[in-house]
Amino acid sequence: MKLVIGNRRYSSWSLRAWLACRQAGLPFEVEVVPLFGPDWDAVRRTLPALAPSAGKVPVLWDGQAVVWDSLAILDYLADRVGRDRFWPRETAAAGLARSIVAEMHSGFAALRTALPFNLGRKGEPVAIDAAVTADIDRVLTLWAEARARFGEGGPYLFGTFGAADIAFAPVVLRLISYGVALPGFAQSYAAIIDEHPWIAAWRAEAAAETWRIDSYESPLA
Numbered sequence: 001m002k003l004v005i006g007n008r009r010y011s012s013w014s015l016r017a018w019l020a021c022r023q024a025g026l027p028f029e030v031e032v033v034p035l036f037g038p039d040w041d042a043v044r045r046t047l048p049a050l051a052p053s054a055g056k057v058p059v060l061w062d063g064q065a066v067v068w069d070s071l072a073i074l075d076y077l078a079d080r081v082g083r084d085r086f087w088p089r090e091t092a093a094a095g096l097a098r099s100i101v102a103e104m105h106s107g108f109a110a111l112r113t114a115l116p117f118n119l120g121r122k123g124e125p126v127a128i129d130a131a132v133t134a135d136i137d138r139v140l141t142l143w144a145e146a147r148a149r150f151g152e153g154g155p156y157l158f159g160t161f162g163a164a165d166i167a168f169a170p171v172v173l174r175l176i177s178y179g180v181a182l183p184g185f186a187q188s189y190a191a192i193i194d195e196h197p198w199i200a201a202w203r204a205e206a207a208a209e210t211w212r213i214d215s216y217e218s219p220l221a
Contacts, residue, residue: 001028003073004049004059006035008206010216012117012170015202016070017058019166022198023085024077033057034211071105074163086163093150093158100142100157101167108171111135115178116216117170119206125179139171140186147185155192169193 003021005014021028031049035057044055053059053068060067060076067076078086088094110131128136146157146164153159157168172193175182182190193199 001026002031002049002061003028004031004033004057004061006033006057007209007211007213008032008202009119009209009211010117010213011035011057012174013070014058015170015173016166017060017073018202019169019198020070020074020077020086020163021060023161023166024081025085026077026081028060032209036213036215037211071101071167074166078163086166088150088158088162090150096146096150097158097162097164100146101163103142104167104171108135108139111139111171111174115174115180117174118177118216119173119203120217121177123176123179128178128180136175136180139168140183143168143186143189147189155189157189161196165193169196169199173199 001021003017005011005018008014018030033043033047033050037043044050047055049061050056050059052066056068058068058070058073060073062076062080065076067073074086088097110129114129114132115126143157150158154161156162157164172190174180176190176194
């Protein structure tokens with residue numbers, strides 16, 4: 001398999017797909033496409049690896065199969081290796097996990113816009129408006145419900161690491177990057193995600209990348 005991703009420093013959707021590939025346990029290679037370079041409009045139209053997705057990342061190539069969109073990639077991999085590797089077995093837990101993953105996938109526009117994903121940031125806080133605060137409060141509510149109802153088996157949202165943690169890992173890194181204050185239970189969960197060896201590996205690769213996207217670095221840098 002080959003996973004096509006964007007700059008690790010900035011691409012939260014790429015991180016989700018990469019974590020899904022790691023969770024699946026299948027061998028895969030990575031191709032990085034630097035996003036929003038000077039010739040980006042031409043590159044995204046002509047690069048064969050991005051053709052099926054109309055120039056968007058991530059894209060997973062698996063023989064004759066090609067899948068794009070991080071949630072579609074996660075579901076595809078779950079079908080390949082067994083859904084229990086990604087989703088809780090118990091019906092009520094699985095229902096909540098699927099719901100919060102879908103909500104993360106389609107929502108939280110204020111949070112995404114105001115706090116763009118940037119692993120180069122070192123926790124410098126920024127002003128947060130009411131819409132972003134509401135998004136953060138909603139994230140914390142979802143984490144609290146998952147942990148309280150189904151987190152007894154381990155430190156992750158549903159006990160063991162799975163699809164919900166993959167979906168929210170970039171949110172954790174966003175909140176850390178912007179120095180957002182978190183209540184105790186959320187601090188503990190954020191630390192567990194940030195200390196995960198896969199996250200450490202992604203951070204190291206991101207730090208080694210030289211590409212920069214000015215609009216993501218300024219004025220919040």
